[in-house]
Amino acid sequence: MSAHDSHPTGLSRWLFTTNHKDIGTLYLWFSFTMFLVGGAMAMIIRAELWQPGLQLVEPHFFNQMTTVHALVMVFGAVMPAFTGLANWQLPLMIGAPDMALPRLNNWSFWLLPFAATLLVLSLFMPGGGPAAGWTLYPPLTVQGGMGMDFTILAVHILGMSSILGSINIIATILNMRAPGMTLMKMPLFVWTWLITAFLLLASIPVLAGAVTMLLTDRHFGTHFFDAAGGGDPVMFQHIFWFFGHPEVYILVLPAFGVFSQIIPTFARKPLFGYTSMVFATATIAFLSFIVWAHHMYTVGMPMAGELFFMYSTMLIAVPTGVKIFNWMATMWRGSMTFETPMLYAIAGVFLFAVGGVTGLMLSITPADFQYHDTYFVVAHFHYTIFAGSVLALMGAAYYWIPKWTGHMYNETLGKTHFWLTMIGFNLTFFPQHFLGLAGMPRRIPDYALQFTEFNQWSSVGAFILGAAQLLWLYILIKTVKGGEKATDKVWEGAEGLEWTVPSPAPYHTFSTPPQVR
Template sequence: MAHHDHAHDDHAHDEHHGPEKGIMRWIKTTNHKDLGTLYLFFAFTMFFIGGLMSLVIRAELFHPGLQFVDPEFFNQMTTMHALVMIFGGVMPAWVGLANWMVPMMIGCSDLALPRINNWGFWILPFAFAMLLGTLFMEGGAPAGGWTMYPPLVLQTGNAFPFLIFAVHLMGVSSITGAINVAVTILNMRAPGMSLLKMPLFVWTWLITAYLLIAVMPVLAGAVTMLLTDKYFLTSFFTASGGGDPVMFQHIFWFFGHPEVYILILPAFGIVSTIIPTFARKALFGYDSMVYAVASIAFLSFIVWAHHMFTVGMPLAGELFFMFATMLIAVPTGVKVFNWVATMWKGSMTFESPMLFALAFVFLFTIGGFSGLMLAITPVDFQYHDTYFVVAHFHYVLVPGAVFAILAGVYYWIPKWTGRMYSEKWGKIHFWLSAIFINITFFPQHFAGLAGMQRRVPDYAVQFVDWNVWSTIGAFGFFLAQFIFIFNMLACCYGWFGRKQGLPDRVWEGAHGLEWTVPSPAPYHTFEVPPVISDNEVTAAHDSVDALDKHKLS
């Protein structure tokens, strides 16, 4: 360790030090910006693959009856789509944004464990090669649903051990990423950056990291039990040996519910960063935002059984989980109120990041409301495993988490590359995405309420109109994302004559340490801890000064 510190000091003083040339730069890199870029490209690749799978699903569901794929392959698609999108798309995208932004936001030179950071990223391609490789195996990919419920999942063929070990590797990767971010935030903040002055993206990521550290090992334990049940004659979940398959659901959702907040909390941080910038006002209720995120994280540990109301629970249990779940609406409502209050009487402009952030507030809230409906135990007995559930979690994940990722990339890409994206194409991308995502998922509410089941390749003819709309929307949304990737690649490579030369503070209303370094951000930033001026914390904090400046009326 001492040797490493010494080497690091040397390189800090080397003025001409830059990235290595060629492919080895990316394989050997321990630089947080390089790894952030790798994570983001990896996540985009996975969004593309998972998106193709969703198109197979939507094409099959365009009409009732079986047209393109057999039911077994359809089930493989629903299972793999979920695993790829959750563990390959959204989670690596958040780790990528944390890699890029957390050190620049708290004023340190890199994450605390740079080599672990490199390792954590490079496990992912192997994990997903294993998982996606099962598609080409005899018997095909896992098809029992991403939730891996026994006894069904134990009937998976040769793909089974690959599924389990891929989940283990994804878990190791997210745990290393989470420990890295948490240790960095707790120990490496610039002098003067007290906890309650941190930007909200840093706060939400710190809490996300705690959730990851607490629940990913539980998932690892649960899938290990599945593995030993199948190959080593244990009976954790096998009824013939005295086990209980329902216990898997309890253990899985003890991981699974905090997991859904892992997917959404960093989105709250991004939206809380972008709205003040383009409303040109300090964030309303900074402290309450922090407490709201912390309460949501706490509540996430005591609501898991709302995913399994129909397995049969004592009445007291169903009531407890129903009320605890509804309680989450309170801190979430605080957050939505604060975002709206931030915009109140602000001088708003509607650049692409702001458009995505606003769509997030509106559409995520729709997903929140359908979540409240699902929380009501008696009606959940009707909604359970229908397209209403599919509509609900896609509303919180796509116009929720994914829109926030898109907003974050639009917001910071000028800082990363020094080149401004095309606002025109950004707006076209936004409107196409916002319209098509609603065409995709809004009709699914109605199909679900009318009784259409999820994870079935065929359906009764009365659902056909909703499904036609849904399929059209899905193809439109998928195609619209190519506008985004070309727009961003054009910033990376300077296509279409895009020139560098943006000011440090790319957005006039932006505050925070990342806007005090040049654009593009140099390979090494904050080798010397910065002095934090009040100007940079007002965006985060409704200090007395900020309140005076923006006094109502």
């Protein structure tokens, strides 16, 4: 290969690049942009919910905001952010010169901005964007205007991007490891991504099938989801959630990988129970395919189905518990320090466990009849997706940015960002548990008077949380531009191949594979 650091400059560098670090950077900035776009929509939602009654936006627009906020955050922010981390880190962590299929890698990324454009364009179509919730249930989604078609095609292209990216990640991990880097020596972030990529390949095509059926029901006269033609709207829910449940693990397994990198570094101890972590991850992935209908207990399934999905869902608590206890055991009697990444990792584990416990509550079928479609569910999945995935992403950014840029971030600012995020997040979502238990439905722009106080707390929290992310943007830009010079190892307790290359990592690394013992 051409082992030189020369590459095109300016725009063509980023458009044509086949370099995993460049593509990782593109993914990360794209996802950050989407994070702000989706965040702005959340601000609109919380502003409207400041008071009962309708004040700021039309109900139909409110519904579009909840729908597109979710789609943007799931497909535009969290998934591409983890793929960005994978691009940057996987080759560095397994001692590979680059991703296995570099041109495909570029394509996986450059599909995303076009898909996001379609998704955002949907909001400006006659009749508005999708307003039926991110789950896109028919019959509502068979009815709406052409904004729905924009959404469906956007989902198709986002899915293409994920499939191609996953193929590349699997080929990289299985085929590009340095000599001596056996599977059971791989860092856990690599393991979790291997399993996540498998989940993506198994589930995203099913989503593509589901939205294709929506599209043909809309425009080509099929009756998949129309009982008059022998179809069934509930069938969409089954197909969607066959994708949707693996999807939530797609969002969180790489986060588990990040926690498993950060915690040993700052506890200055090897990860406790490495093998059990690998098997727990695989078990969660397997279970994720047989629990989908716990999202639809109230739809009128036969009793045997309700029971099967209840028990299989509860089983997930076992491997997840293994992970939580392993992280705790890793910290036990470690020489702990609390730099910003570690704060994020500890908070992530702790708050994700809160989401896990509410998940266990939701898994109980008879109880779910009360919780279903209330703010309790909203609180639950934000404790998993925000506290699990997004806090892990923030921690990962602070953890690896010295390697990416060669600069240390400002520790005081990082900790300020952390505490503002903590206060904002918990203030936003903790009261939503109470709202939900008291019966406030989700996806509603107006509410009964007695819910006002908790909603106001929640809105105040959301505005703090939103503002804190502008501070994050400032910290990121500041660290890219300059700062204290980072050492190669960066963290005293850091272990792994990525810490053996200089900071910032050169354009090409491991052109000659390292020997791993």
